[in-house]
Amino acid sequence: MKHGISQRKLGRMPAHRIALLRNLVSALLHHESIKTTLPKAKEAAKMAEKIITLGKKGTNPAKSKAMSYLMPPHNSPPPSASSSTMIDPEDFVAPKSLLPKLFNDLSKRYESRPGGYTRILKFGKRQGDNAPHAIVTLVDGPRDVKFELLARTVGKEGLDLIEETGSLDNISEGWEGLTEKTKRQVEKVLKYRNDQEKKVFKDKAREFADYLQAEEAGYGGLRAPNVSPNVLKYRKPGMNTPKSGRLLHAGERLSGVSTHSTGLGLARGALVRTPRGRKEVDRNPRFWGQARLPEGVTAELTVD
The missing domain is CATH 3.90.1030.10 (Ribosomal protein L17)
Incomplete structure (x- = not known):
């Protein structure tokens, strides 16, 4: 033995x-x-x-x-x-x-x-x-990878709070505007950190949120039909339909977009069957503003 x-x-x-x-x-x-x-x-x-x-x-x-x-x-x-x-x-x-x-x-x-x-x-x-x-x-050190990644997640999910209050400074310990899973992760990562490190965390989240908004405004949105949404209900856009925005390459992943839209994610979606009873994942690469639109609503993208 x-x-x-x-x-x-x-x-x-x-x-x-x-x-x-x-x-x-x-x-x-x-x-x-x-x-x-x-x-x-x-x-x-x-x-x-x-x-x-x-x-x-x-x-x-x-x-x-x-x-x-x-x-x-x-x-x-x-x-x-x-x-x-x-x-x-x-x-x-x-x-x-x-x-x-x-x-x-x-x-x-x-x-x-x-x-x-x-x-x-x-x-x-x-x-x-x-x-x-x-x-x-x-953990709790200057090279903690989860601290950096979670700050980006908070910045992405806290964009609604930024639109309401103008900044992330008003976030209390409840972390409004975040999902329950992200709230638990934030409490876990910041549990033993001091006030200065919590301030650095919020600054990183705010910086990434600003980057998402600046990227969407700088690119002018994805390349989409520049027609009325009512017209799209009756016919699909053809080759002669006016386009606007930035041309998206196959499998390209933009900042803040899920990894399902990468080349590997698209390949997995084509090869793997969706389990019965599970909602199919939307694999269309979109900017933050487009991803927040209600289901079935399309946005008119125009270049200023």
Whole structure:
């Protein structure tokens, strides 16, 4: 009977597997975001949780255990000349140990969080062997991918509130104008963040909302028949029907549009049958303004 098997083999011998996990955990704590295969990402996230727990303890035995497991961090290049915090390359010294960051910065960041310091996001398949890719990030940090993606979702769904009040500043803790699923995700992501980080989140959402409106106004809408909607009820637009707006290429995806309108989404829609009882997904690429129109209503698009 086998006992004590709590990790994946990862196709490696024990010494190689331990060195691999030590390297992945050290890189994750140093860069706060790494990309690897999904099985290795799950094992690295599990070990990173234990190491961060040692950092929160802050005792001498915890420091000894962390020191014996972590490898030296990857050497980061000096900041570029375009950076606001320019450092002389001759004076730049890469960190030699992750212990100060672990027992000072990360322990303070996760002081009130009982667990769940990492997040795994699936990232497609690797070219060649088709292995599943994943991105591992430290939550509540500057490189949290979900923080960036969720801010765009809030900006897209909060456009109705922008039209009513003029900005997203009046959003309370209830997050009006968002779907229930997005509200739960926002509460989850911002639960342990301070007021300054919440303000940054709203600024990112407002910036993406402005981008959606500017793109729609700049392109003049999709290329559509410039005729009355009443005429379209009786006849379909032909080759001689006047067109206006921007020409849409096959499978093109615009900002804020569902991935169902991409080339892969169109191919899946053509090959996969819609399950019985489920509403068919509208795969027509549209701008934000067109997507919000009631069902059966078309808009007249004109170029100013």
